[in-house]
Amino acid sequence: MQRIANLLVIKNGKVLLLKKPRRGWYVAPGGKMEPGESVYEAAIREFKEETNAEPLDTHVKGIYTMMIEDEGEVVDEWMLFTFVAHDLNGTPFVETREGILEWHPIESLSTLPMAEGDRTNLLFAVSKPGVQYGTFHYTMEFELLKEMIQTSTEEVNRQYGQ
Amino acid sequence: MQRIANLLVIKNGKVLLLKKPRRGWYVAPGGKMEPGESVYEAAIREFKEETNAEPLDTHVKGIYTMMIEDEGEVVDEWMLFTFVAHDLNGTPFVETREGILEWHPIESLSTLPMAEGDRTNLLFAVSKPGVQYGTFHYTMEFELLKEMIQTSTEEVNRQYGQ
Numbered sequence: 001m002q003r004i005a006n007l008l009v010i011k012n013g014k015v016l017l018l019k020k021p022r023r024g025w026y027v028a029p030g031g032k033m034e035p036g037e038s039v040y041e042a043a044i045r046e047f048k049e050e051t052n053a054e055p056l057d058t059h060v061k062g063i064y065t066m067m068i069e070d071e072g073e074v075v076d077e078w079m080l081f082t083f084v085a086h087d088l089n090g091t092p093f094v095e096t097r098e099g100i101l102e103w104h105p106i107e108s109l110s111t112l113p114m115a116e117g118d119r120t121n122l123l124f125a126v127s128k129p130g131v132q133y134g135t136f137h138y139t140m141e142f143e144l145l146k147e148m149i150q151t152s153t154e155e156v157n158r159q160y161g162q
Numbered sequence: 163m164q165r166i167a168n169l170l171v172i173k174n175g176k177v178l179l180l181k182k183p184r185r186g187w188y189v190a191p192g193g194k195m196e197p198g199e200s201v202y203e204a205a206i207r208e209f210k211e212e213t214n215a216e217p218l219d220t221h222v223k224g225i226y227t228m229m230i231e232d233e234g235e236v237v238d239e240w241m242l243f244t245f246v247a248h249d250l251n252g253t254p255f256v257e258t259r260e261g262i263l264e265w266h267p268i269e270s271l272s273t274l275p276m277a278e279g280d281r282t283n284l285l286f287a288v289s290k291p292g293v294q295y296g297t298f299h300y301t302m303e304f305e306l307l308k309e310m311i312q313t314s315t316e317e318v319n320r321q322y323g324q
């Protein structure tokens with residue numbers, strides 16, 4: 001089963017997005033986990049490879065089950081792990097073989113072209129505390145059919161009040 | 163790839179553990195994710211099935227890559243998602259087909275018989291803020307060969323200071 005980790009850097013009111021050539025859709029930099037990696041290692045490695053910059057204070061914000069359907073049949077299932085970071089070491093590439101890296105105002109996540117499930121994930125990542133979970137059902141053309149979302153936050157006081 | 167979700171309830175200074183018959187090792191209640199479930203749904207469903215009680219305020223504490231090795235060869239790789247909850251609706255079963263459910267003092271996680279990687283995960287879950295990530299390498303007899311651990315916490319002030 002494919003496991004994908006991506007990472008959104010949020011800095012000075014902007015987010016770093018990768019504009020993919022095929023549809024012009026925006027994504028957070030990321031890619032496939034390698035065997036034996038942790039999701040955290042994968043998110044940081046993929047971000048470094050795609051941007052040439054190092055994310056700082058990386059933290060998980062979303063864990064998603066992705067279902068790809070064709071005429072009502074599930075044809076693929078994979079996992080997506082979304083991370084955020086709030087600073088960078090280094091200056092990101094502008095153009096890469098994966099697409100074009102661009103800083104955009106946080107608010108533009110509401111309107112930039114992207115997969116609708118990615119919009120759900122990235123808007124949560126920039127605006128809400130805690131972790132989001134869920135399942136996204138997509139067509140093979142990445143049209144969102146259905147999303148089911150849950151969220152949780154850590155109860156730090158209870159955790160340490162014992 | 164197998165995905166397992168487990169859930170540790172921490173309440174009144176105690177944790178609810180399942181004593182498995184085979185080795186007498188303790189685990190947090192849990193089991194396999196079903197297709198299309200989120201990890202959060204899987205953790206809650208499996209906990210309910212195994213204990214007959216409903217966990218409240220469930221939150222993720224660990225995301226792990228598990229590597230099973232035999233004479234230096236990787237024979238299996240799977241993902242483990244560890245959650246905590248701080249309260250329950252209902253009274254847990256005492257004995258189930260999976261094993262015996264027992265409340266133990268939090269401190270006993272340091273000494274009860276269990277897989278050594280599980281000890282790492284559960285001690286983190288009861289004592290530290292944030293999320294733990296990592297890779298555990300085990301033999302087929304579940305002897306821990308190597309663990310690599312990372313942790314992160316959410317920067318709530320920066321997240322919302324924008």
